[in-house]
Amino acid sequence: MKLARINTALLGFIIAINGYLLLMPVFPKLTYWWQNHTHAPTSTAALNKKVRANDSDSLPKENRLVAPTMHLDDQIFEGKDLSALKYGPWRLPYTSTPDKGGNTVIVGHRYTYTNPRGTFYSLDRVHVGDQIAVFWQHKKYVYRVHEIRTVTPDAVNVEAPTADNRLTLYTCTPLWLPKDRLVVIALQESSYE
C-alpha cells in the first residue's frame, strides 16, 4: 500500500518534469501574445514610446537595451567571459560601445531552462526598419534595423569593427537545434542626451 503511494508520486514527478521540458520553451510565445493584448509595460507599443521619447527624465541610470518588437527592455551586462550571459544581454568586451561608435555587439541566449529564460527568444520577430534603442551612460542611441541574416558559427566578420556606427545583436537559431546564429544589424539614426 505504501509502495503504491510512492509509485503515484513518482508518476506525478515524471509527468511534471516532462511537461516542464516540453512546454517551457513555448511559454515565451504565450507571454508575448498576452503582453501585446493587455498593453503591458513590455508590449511593443509601450516600448516604442520609450524609444521615441525625447525627455531626458526617461534616461535610466544603467545601460539598457530596448527592442520593442522583441518585448525586450533589459540591462546590458558587461563581463570578461561567457558567465555574464546568465544575467541577460552581454556586450562583447572586445567590441565597441555606442559612445565610441563602430560596431557594438550584444549577444544573448535564445532559450535556456535556467535563468535567463530567453533573453533574445524573440529576436526572430524583428524586421528590417524596426527601431532599437541603447541607453548607454545616460545617453540614448537609436538604431534602425538594416539587415537580418542567418550565419554559421564561424562567421567572425559579424563582430569585426566597422566605419559606420552600428549595433549587432545575435543569438542561436533555430530554437530547438541551435546550430546557426541569427544576426540583426541596425545602423545608428540618432543620439539624445
Place this chain on the structure above:
Amino acid sequence: MSERTRFLLLSSLLLLSLALLYVANTALNHSILIGR
C-alpha cells in the same frame, strides 16, 4: 505487474527524465559565440 516492478520502472523513468532535462539545458547553454 507488481508494485515493486512498477516502482523500479518508474524510478528508472524519473532518472531518465532528469537526465533528459540536464542534457537539453546543457545543449541550450552551450557557447553561442561566433568563431569560438
